[in-house]
Amino acid sequence: MATESIKYLAPDSENKAKTQVFPRPGQHTTGLVDWLTTIDHKKIGLMYGMTALFFLIVGGLEALLIRSQLWDHNMDVLTNRQYNQMFTMHGTTMVFLVIMPLSAAFFNFIMPLQIGARDVAFPRMNALSLWCFVGGGLILNLSWFFTGGSPAIGWFGYAPLTDTRFAEVIGDMGPDFWIFSLQILGVASLLASFNFITTIINMRAPGMTMMRLPVFTWMTLIVSFLIILAFPAITIALVELMFDRTYGTNFYDFLEGGKPHLWQHLFWIFGHPEVYILILPAMGIVSEVIPVFSRKPLFGYGLVIFSGAIIGFMGFAVWSHHMFTTGMGVVATSAFAMLTMLIAIPTGVKIFNWIGTMWGGRIRFDTPMLFALGFITMFMIGGFTGIMHSSVPIDAQHQDSYFVVAHFHYVLIGGALFGLFCGFYFWLPKMTGRMLNEKLGKFVFTLMFLGFNLTFFPMHYLGMIGQPRRTHTYNEGHGFETWNQIATIGAFILGVGIVIGIYQFVTAFFNKKLKPAGKNPWDARTLEWALSSPVKEYNFARTPIIKARDQAWENNYGPRENHAEKEPLDDHGVHMPDRSWWPLVTALGLFGLAMGMLFHRTIDPSGELVRDYTVPILAGSVAIIGMIMWALEGPGGYHLFPKENDE
């Protein structure tokens, strides 16, 4: 550390470490190199967001193909295998490449601003998370172009669907692509979470006690803990599956002593906390938005946070409710049913707190508030059907029917996606410095709300009258056609709404006609609104000294003793860490390692299996060299000298 610290004092010209292969991009880097080497949490957050919005379109197109296939009985838009591939890719994409990274985008961009930090604790590791996410998304979607095409195993990859001997196509590589992409995405999520935990615990501005943290930051912390404790289960399950498929072990091979049931347990020990990993960030966003547009502090701040923590904790104790029909026995089933019913309590507490916040407030119905209200109502419907499923006999009826599809889309679109769109409409003025068009925003909300309900409400009924999920078509005479057609029309309306929304978000960065936002256009409450929009590179010219919860609000309306103070300007200036190529190089190495492992096996002319580890070893070496060079180059840095009154 000492040597690194000495470098801080050196002027920029002397700051080039001797251990460099190619020159480190300096302070004034712009253009593509800037985006590839940036370690600024705001730029990384934007790249997370934009990549995830791109994958939202990809996953949405897959959904529309599924809906087109189900338009009428015995349609031929997709073959049965293509249909299986579509719902596998749709599910995997939406969970790992859309909702999680969109949440990560807000964690990255907003959380450090809310706690008064200049960046996350490990800026270069943050960049590595981003590039691993991009690499993992790429690997998953590359699967379309190789033997067997994309995986057709469901996003849950149940054994023995993943068993090589039962593959529909000989040498099917789809599941292998799925395994390796999820492993790389897991690295991205784990690294990001370690980073956020350290940042929130350790990088708070003076006076920013834990019970003054904004609720969104609290949810970031809880979700990060969920990720670091839940992802290992899926990582090991995938390692075991990879060994099964690549080296012939018998973990999930029921013909040779393995138990497919074990996969289900390991998958859902990860999978159920994952559900809360998807929804808690949206709950955090909504908990920020509702007080602002009701002009009241959040009702029961401590209780909202405590409920979030309880939900996260109990999320680890309910996984087997995904497996009620597997025959676990009465005791296990009853225990998991009871715990599942219990988890409804903290969730209900949150909803009542949001209602309590609005009660007696002066509510403004701007677009973020509309999405927040949409979130509460739609999430409640999804929650109610969820409580229904906690009852074992009802679950046995609903299992694998469209009712379940309706349930989790109400939670994941009506809940998570509405919450995330709410976040975009709320925070984009802070990110771009420009206000979004309110009329267009309300139009997007109307389209999405209508389209969403048209699509998924009929599915409750379809499930009740017996339409099975994951089945590529249905026969005439069941009476499924009408409601499926309504659902398909709804899906296209929802799709149009989302596309217009994305268009609005992306153009917000370039459209000069939008009116400037100013520091605090919504008269919002938390610390990030005390900064200029867009936020300066160094976030805080002077570190704020926090005096109260809802600091931006207190600065404007609170008693004098609650106004934030600022630490004096540092005559050394604000130290900014240097950009770095090594996170990108390391991620490329990991990408190459995964691709190399995917293609290391060939069959020679005599039919023998030949393993060639050249590419994995080379790519792995690139990753290791990347990490060593990363350690040797140190944080580096340059100084900025903001003026006394800059924000």
Place this chain on the structure above:
Amino acid sequence: MSDASAHALEHHEPVTSTGIPNKKVLMWAFLGSDCMFFGTLISTHLIYRKISATVGGNFLDIRDVFDIELTSFSTFILLASSLFMALGVSAIHKGNLKSMRWMLFGTIIFGAIFLACQVYEFTHFIHAPGNELTLSTYRGEPHVFGSTFYVLTGTHGTHVAIGVFWLIGWLAYSFTGKMSVAHALDIEICGLYWHFVDIVWIIIFPVIYLMEYAL
């Protein structure tokens, strides 16, 4: 350390909210996560242990394969390496670079002996005459014990190997002349990792090996 660098430390070493350095919080978070990695692997092994005790009609007695004397020896070596590690951390805190080098060297050697024992053990088990235990078979019949055993202990071995290379890295760095008491934190974090990997073995050894002799 020169005055300039002391000043640099004082001035730029980030002050954290908890007073605990960022890197240490990061390592603790990682170790918490790593517990779940090993927890999943150990659970997998224990779940399968009883279910699949028979092979081709024969009861599998894994004691025919295990070499408990060798594993006890390597366990002792690994535990002893933690003493070297702790002394190494203590040495760098006192600024005693020379002592730290010897202690890291000892840790590396003991880690390497443990790894060598594991390599010997694996090759020995795979080729045990009449009792071949491979990744997918036991005595030529399909079996799960080899799958869970090799993947679990192999994952632990990988952790040890990463630790060894990490320590070699610091040992090499200590000869560049740039190392000082300011690096005590980095060595301490290395030590956290090393002790954790040791503790995991303290669980694996009784649960995977000794239990086969008791139950």
